[in-house]
Amino acid sequence: MLDHRDIKHPNLGAVRVFLIRRTDSSTPNGCIAAVxxxxxxxxxxxxxxxxNIGENALRFADPxxxxxxxxxxxxxxGRYDGVLVLVPEKGGFEDIAWESPDDHYRGGRLAYYDARLVGPGGDGRYAIVKSNNNCDPSCAExxxxxxxxHWNGHEYLPTA
Structure with missing residues (x-):
C-alpha cells in the first residue's frame, strides 16, 4: 500500500480510499481501492x-x-503526470471510463493524462490544466x- 485517505462520501458516509502498487506482474500495476x-x-x-518513479507514481492531491x-x-x-478524479455517486464512484482499457496515457472521462491540478481556489475547488501537443511536425517539435x-457539477470542461 502506498497511501490512504479518509473521505466523507455524500451518500456512503465515511470511506477509506487506498492507493496500492501491485508487486506481482499484474497489469494494471496500480489500484485505487475503497472501503x-x-x-x-x-x-x-x-x-x-x-x-520506477516510486510513491510519486500514484499519490493523492493535497488536499x-x-x-x-x-x-x-x-x-x-511514465513520462507525464495525470489527474484521476473520483466523483461520488450513490453506490461508490463514477466510472473513470478509460479511453482504452490498457492505455492509460490516453486518459478517460475522469482521468486526464498530461495534466496538473491548480488550487483549490477561493471557491474551494480544484481546476485541471490539461496539456495538448499537436505533434506537428513531430511530437518532439x-x-x-x-x-x-472546471467542474460544472457533472464533468470538467473548459470555461466559455
Whole structure:
C-alpha cells in the first residue's frame, strides 16, 4: 500500500480510499481501492503507473478532496503526470471510463493524462490544466497548448 485517505462520501458516509502498487506482474500495476465505514468494498479502479518513479507514481492531491466532494489522485504511467478524479455517486464512484482499457496515457472521462491540478481556489475547488501537443511536425517539435478545465457539477470542461 502506498497511501490512504479518509473521505466523507455524500451518500456512503465515511470511506477509506487506498492507493496500492501491485508487486506481482499484474497489469494494471496500480489500484485505487475503497472501503465504506461498514466494511463494504467498492469497485476497485486499476491504473497503470511507472513503478520506477516510486510513491510519486500514484499519490493523492493535497488536499485530497475539494468542495465539490470529488477526490483527486495523481498518477504517472511514465513520462507525464495525470489527474484521476473520483466523483461520488450513490453506490461508490463514477466510472473513470478509460479511453482504452490498457492505455492509460490516453486518459478517460475522469482521468486526464498530461495534466496538473491548480488550487483549490477561493471557491474551494480544484481546476485541471490539461496539456495538448499537436505533434506537428513531430511530437518532439510540436506546439504545446494548455486548457483549464472546471467542474460544472457533472464533468470538467473548459470555461466559455
Amino acid at each position: 465504506t465505514g461498514s466494511g463494504r468494498a467498492l469497485e476497485a479502479i486499476g491504473v497503470d503507473i511507472d513503478v 485530497a478532496s475539494d468542495t465539490t466532494k470529488n477526490t483527486f489522485v495523481i498518477y504517472n504511467p 510540436g506546439a504545446t497548448s494548455n486548457v483549464t478545465l
